[in-house]
Amino acid sequence: MIERRPDHKHGATQIARRLVIVGGDAAGMTAAAKARRMRSANELEIVAFERGSRTSCAACGLPDLIGRLVKAPDKLVVRTPEKHRANDIDVRIRHEVTAIDTQACAVTVHDLNTSRDPTTHCADFLIATGATGITPWPCIDAKGVFQLRTLDDAARVERAIVTGARCAVVVGAGCIGPEVAEGLCWHTG
Numbered sequence: 001m002i003e004r005r006p007d008h009k010h011g012a013t014q015i016a017r018r019l020v021i022v023g024g025d026a027a028g029m030t031a032a033a034k035a036r037r038m039r040s041a042n043e044l045e046i047v048a049f050e051r052g053s054r055t056s057c058a059a060c061g062l063p064d065l066i067g068r069l070v071k072a073p074d075k076l077v078v079r080t081p082e083k084h085r086a087n088d089i090d091v092r093i094r095h096e097v098t099a100i101d102t103q104a105c106a107v108t109v110h111d112l113n114t115s116r117d118p119t120t121h122c123a124d125f126l127i128a129t130g131a132t133g134i135t136p137w138p139c140i141d142a143k144g145v146f147q148l149r150t151l152d153d154a155a156r157v158e159r160a161i162v163t164g165a166r167c168a169v170v171v172g173a174g175c176i177g178p179e180v181a182e183g184l185c186w187h188t189g
Ligand SMILES: Cc1cc2nc3c(=O)[nH]c(=O)nc-3n(C[C@H](O)[C@H](O)[C@H](O)COP(=O)(O)OP(=O)(O)OC[C@H]3O[C@@H](n4cnc5c(N)ncnc54)[C@H](O)[C@@H]3O)c2cc1C
Pocket: 022, 023, 024, 025, 026, 027, 028, 049, 050, 051, 052, 058, 059, 060, 061, 062, 063, 095, 096, 097, 098, 128, 129, 130, 131, 148, 149, 150, 176
């Protein structure tokens, strides 16, 4: 949907196309920044919805966060929502896109703060929701079984350690698994 927006700088009404981005991490926010470099805010409104509470995280540091070599989750945030907003990118964290209507060019968004489900119209969508782990086992949601993809996942592992976990099995020994095992070893001393 194309909307008319007031142009405060020039005192006129301009037409801005709205691009909606679903997912506010590496792919989504890189695309947002690139789109902003190509089009000014008067030409293109960019709205990014991220269901988590942070944007642009360096997931490569998650094993070190578990090992406490990285002291705080925010140290892994490469660019905060505030910094994106300063670049005229309207980032809405804790907003989960629950439906996309391509006919009506609209997304339904669940606001995790207010539990409201407003609809946003747009001209273009970009879906950058990442990948999911391959978890062929029914017990994956069981207590004491974790995935490691996000800062929230790392916080859950950390909580398990703090609350008394004494033994860990890491499934997957590619690049990341051994780093996680090394991070866990920092808790053995
Ligand atoms: C532990 C770990 C270590 C890694 N180490 C490295 C490394 O050393 N080097 C390297 O190059 N890569 C590394 N990677 C991979 C790298 O992090 C990913 O390639 C990159 O994060 C992918 O970015 P993405 O934006 O495509 O997806 P993601 O980072 O998965 O982001 C997708 C975002 O979409 C959001 N989202 C999903 N669904 C919705 C929805 N319906 N509504 C709103 N938001 C939604 C999610 O909350 C998430 O923030 C590592 C990954 C992990 C997990």
